[in-house]
Amino acid sequence: MSGAEAIAPATEEEVAAAVAAAAAAGEPLAIEGNATKRAMLRPVQAARRLTLAGLTGITLYRPQELVIAARAGTPLPEIEAALAEKGQHLIAEPPDFRGLFGAEAPATLGGTVAANLSGPRRIASGAMRDHVIGIRAVNGRGEVFRSGGRVLKNVTGLDLCKLLTGAHGTLGVLTEITLKVLPAPEASGSLAVRVPDLAAGVRALCAGLGSPYGVSGAALLPEGVPEHGLAGPVALLRIEDFADSVAYRLGRLRGELAPHGAATPLEEAASRALWRAVRDAVPLGAAPEEAVWRVSVRPTAGPDVAAALRAAFGARLLLDWGGGLVWAAGPATAEAHEAVVRAAREAGGSFLLFRAPEPLRAAVAVMPEEPPPLAAIARRVKAVMDPAGVLNPGRMRAGF
Amino acid sequence: MVRLPEPKTEILARREEIVAALRRLVPGGPLGEGVISEPLRLRPYETDGLTAYRQPPLAVVLPSSTEEVAAVLRYCHENGIRVVPRGAGTSLSGGALPLADAVVLGLMRLNRILEVDYANRLAVVEAGVTNLGITREVEGEGFFYAPDPSSQLACMIGGNVGMNSGGAHCLKYGVTANNLLGVKLVTIEGEVVEIGGGHLDPAGYDWLGLITGSEGQLGVVTEVTVRILRAAEGARAMLAAFRSNEVAGAAVDAIIGSGIIPVALEFMDRPAIHACEAFAQAGYPLDAEAMLIIEVEGSEEEQDRLLGRIREICARFDPISLRVAQTAEESLAIWKGRKGAFGAVGRISPDYLCMDGTIPTGELPHVLRRIGEMSRDYGLQVANIFHAGDGNLHPLIMFDANDPESVRRAEAFGADILTLCVEVGGCLTGEHGVGVEKRDLMRAQFTEAELRQQRALKSAFDPQWLLNPAKVFPLEDAPVPARAA
Ligand SMILES: Cc1cc2nc3c(=O)[nH]c(=O)nc-3n(C[C@H](O)[C@H](O)[C@H](O)COP(=O)(O)OP(=O)(O)OC[C@H]3O[C@@H](n4cnc5c(N)ncnc54)[C@H](O)[C@@H]3O)c2cc1C
16 A cells, blocks of 8 residues: 555645545545554555645744644654744653654654544643644545634534544544643653562552642553663653652652652653653564554553453563553464453453554454444444545444 | 524424323432423423523423433434433523423433542542532542532533533643543433543544533433542642733733643633622722732642742732732632622622633733723623633623613623634633524634534434534524524
């Protein structure tokens, strides 16, 4: 598919025209930004690619109003740099999965929103979907539409910002996105707590997240942090705030976590580097030929999921979001996938086959099936947004 | 006045049979009968927080379980009967206003707290649990449910989901949508579906996000999984009063520009200050044109540091007064006037309309100036309360409900304000919802194609438009003839 013919519009009107033409001809399109996540989810059944990489640029930035808007193809680093210049940042801490996907170009804003990708701060401050306050998009009929706007509070009409965020381009082609942003904290620091096992680690994370100190990152590294001489498992907790508050809160947190294990404070630079690695799933150490899954469960169920996946296929693991996000890497086989599906189901959670060689992605359900009444609604919603079925067909599920 | 769709005469004619059938499905229990149909007992349900509009329903049904809700919806679906879901009925946009041929589906008897899980920081509650009821349940352990609408003593979590409600503290903690993990939803066909659960960001379409704020258009929520948060060590407020709206607005920009995000940042204009002071004697400065209430959180030392920084910033804007609370009691005193704002305005004026637009915060001085001009043109007083950090503006328009001309002018004034909000880059409603009140203004914000698409999405959930019809979307579009109510 990477060899498929590409349409590269330079404006929103051209996107609309391309989609309208595709709908009229009944010819599906694979919707892409910089195509960094092509190996994610199911392979799209389309002869042609529609790339948004040509729609770039920040269209509005009002630091005092905490909003930024940019065209969908704008590279994320460009947005992050503009924000950093004014001392602000993206709240959901979106990851940089170039390493994981073996991509060269950086992710675009549109792709990151379409996949609803959030980093460690998700546990404290919300997901990408929580901060998308406005969108412009093209539906499968080739019509431009908007939802939300450029203000932080808006309940006018149905929230299509949330519907399209995480819909992986199957309900509309995002052309412009407006995000809520926040001042970047002045300082940050972490505690690395050596714990006897994963269950104890998640207890430490829960204690931290249940404390009044505003923990903004809570991850568990089964292999520890070799670069700091810390053998695993290590529970990692972060505080971000004004410098004096970070010092105070880390001190209090250390006291509160004492029963859970010995805590090593990590100063700012080391803490930042480590959280960047967690954000990008580097400690998972997934080999190129392996599959990578994400399982989302209640945090206290994380250790059981982890144990089940270790037992089933010797999974390598990384837990984030207080233990509720279990990253697993292992052989790209149907058996391993089935073990993930089972573990997620038993824990009452959700799973995503995040990355895999094409044969596996094409063969299995990459996310849980919906209950029949919801599946019926989903089909009708898809028919409303994309009646000809030309937007990323098959990417999420067969037919979607 | 608002127009409601023509009642279906065949439904009105079958009233007794429908009531009898509903009684069989929802017999009631210790809390009383399950169906109300006597005209006198329907009175409390004929309006909501937007009391200007009244319409008794066909009947009120009060189920006590998800199964009963499902049975009622299945029956209504099979018989083409319209359904108006209702929580506490505090909607300020007429979201829970009945229709003559509709069954009001009251959720207040689904009032159980099903699970509190402190380790995972969540609670599973039924839709009729009040907003404050959740915090009351968990505050003993130091936790709280963050969105705090002023109506939190009465309003219910199902209604909060319906409206995606906010509150004074959503600048830091977000609105309802940002504090949910899952819902149990009953479709109009009576099917029960679990959406989300105890985990974050399940794969697939974000149904939870679409349903939140959908104003009862897509299904009936019977259970909600909410995030609960550990409260900060403490919180304290300060008050800053300025000579003009412009200057106060600039101070807000400077605070945010300094990197401080207070947990609350409330703005009151001169009429609001005067009304609240007369009502609550909170010691507000009556010579000020604008006043800010700013609250921060943390340990005592952290509060001191943050309030000190904010005080320094405000001092650069030639304030009329700056008052930093030294204790929790002083903090309460500062909030007292603001929290009583609705009662305060109610004392000055027999009736008032609480508007709810959002504007880019930088537009505040311009918008307040225009509202002042409109107030003179319409001959109606207005007081402005503003969640300054997030741009959510609440003009309270004072009028006399017994004078039809006053009512007409108040509605027109309100519509002009909301149109102005859209013109300056904002929106019609920040937290109260569209309901019937702003339904016909939707064209000011959306194109025909956008409205058609939203309506089609509603149809994907509710093909016959039985769920809370005549709300949210301009009535002219509805597939039924219209009449004046
Ligand atoms: C004095 C006062 C102050 C207020 N302050 C605020 C404030 O600060 N912030 C704010 O956001 N709002 C505020 N409101 C508005 C109102 O309280 C909120 O909109 C609230 O969420 C409504 O809850 P409710 O239980 O009363 O719902 P209702 O008014 O009964 O219903 C609201 C809407 O939700 C639908 N609905 C209700 N329950 C369900 C359900 N279980 N499933 C599906 N749909 C359902 C209804 O059909 C209706 O459309 C205030 C209102 C008053 C009167």
